[in-house]
Amino acid sequence: MFGAASRLVPAKGEWQMSLSFRGLDSDTHYSGTEHQRYRERQHNNVINTQRALDLGVSYAASERLNVSLGIPVVKASWSIPSPTGPVPGPRAKQEASGLGDVSLTGRYWVFAPESRHNVSLGLGIKAPTGDYRATDTYPNIDGTHFAVKAVDQSIQPGDGGWGILFDVQAFQELSKATLFASGVYLANPRDTNGTPSIIVGLGLGSNPVYIREGLLVNSVPDQYLVRLGAVAPVGTTGLGVSLAYRMEGLPRYDLIGGSHGWRRPGYEMFAEPGLSFSKGRSTWSLNVPIGFFRNRQPNPYTGRAGDATFPKYIVLTGVSYRF
Numbered sequence: 001m002f003g004a005a006s007r008l009v010p011a012k013g014e015w016q017m018s019l020s021f022r023g024l025d026s027d028t029h030y031s032g033t034e035h036q037r038y039r040e041r042q043h044n045n046v047i048n049t050q051r052a053l054d055l056g057v058s059y060a061a062s063e064r065l066n067v068s069l070g071i072p073v074v075k076a077s078w079s080i081p082s083p084t085g086p087v088p089g090p091r092a093k094q095e096a097s098g099l100g101d102v103s104l105t106g107r108y109w110v111f112a113p114e115s116r117h118n119v120s121l122g123l124g125i126k127a128p129t130g131d132y133r134a135t136d137t138y139p140n141i142d143g144t145h146f147a148v149k150a151v152d153q154s155i156q157p158g159d160g161g162w163g164i165l166f167d168v169q170a171f172q173e174l175s176k177a178t179l180f181a182s183g184v185y186l187a188n189p190r191d192t193n194g195t196p197s198i199i200v201g202l203g204l205g206s207n208p209v210y211i212r213e214g215l216l217v218n219s220v221p222d223q224y225l226v227r228l229g230a231v232a233p234v235g236t237t238g239l240g241v242s243l244a245y246r247m248e249g250l251p252r253y254d255l256i257g258g259s260h261g262w263r264r265p266g267y268e269m270f271a272e273p274g275l276s277f278s279k280g281r282s283t284w285s286l287n288v289p290i291g292f293f294r295n296r297q298p299n300p301y302t303g304r305a306g307d308a309t310f311p312k313y314i315v316l317t318g319v320s321y322r323f
Contacts (some may be wrong), residue, residue: 048154088145124165
């Protein structure tokens with residue numbers, strides 16, 4: 001929440017509690033940068049919903065070093081008509097919910113806390129506390145064989161791997177605004193987690209192409225997030241307005257280890273307007289990233305094109321309290 005608090009770098013001994021919400025609906029199909037509008041016209045598109053609450057606790061051990069714990073709780077669904085054609089049948093919905101993957105990150109501010117600019121470098125771990133083998137009852141793609149099967153990778157509460165978090169944050173205070181930048185990269189060294197992929201769940205596991213390409217189990221992919229923007233106060237009301245560029249993605253190839261198994265590599269770019277309000281030790285925020293560019297990249301190793309759904313926008317809300 002750059003620019004929302006009077007002091008951007010927390011003081012020694014200061015705690016911060018935060019609760020944030022993330023909600024999105026993905027229903028627009030892309031293959032590469034091509035919008036597959038025919039999927040929506042034919043009503044056989046996937047609809048993916050994501051709702052997540054994240055409880056954060058951070059402590060400033062010194063003027064420069066702070067430690068943060070992130071505890072997410074997720075609820076998500078994935079649906080597609082079964083059968084998909086020639087006339088789409090009723091939607092078969094898969095659902096999963098529960099504790100996600102917990103993370104612990106340490107951050108160090110490079111410059112003195114009273115500086116009008118600073119850079120924070122972070123390193124952390126992500127534990128596989130979320131269920132990566134969640135199941136639900138749903139049919140094959142042709143509407144037959146209702147059974148308990150692993151849900152789609154995108155709605156699994158966890159990914160099944162220990163991860164390494166690389167984190168950087170920076171700001172520059174100007175006379176009437178604050179420029180900010182942040183980036184997070186999650187490196188997951190584990191290759192695959194053994195959970196049957198949606199290919200198997202939809203009854204396509206006997207296809208020799210999928211077998212040959214090793215797509216019958218889920219991958220444990222890396223992820224990343226980048227933000228660049230500016231925030232400015234509105235008078236002395238405690239209100240702040242912001243505008244940022246945002247990119248979220250899942251790479252084709254992992255930084256460490258193999259990249260086998262089923263994954264949907266790609267990224268989306270957003271224009272992210274936001275509002276924040278500070279009063280006393282509390283800060284509230286609302287950000288709505290609006291997507292303007294999407295790219296579902298080719299599958300790793302094979303280079304074969306695939307498709308994925310992307311959200312039109314994301315709703316991000318949060319509240320934090322310092323003490």
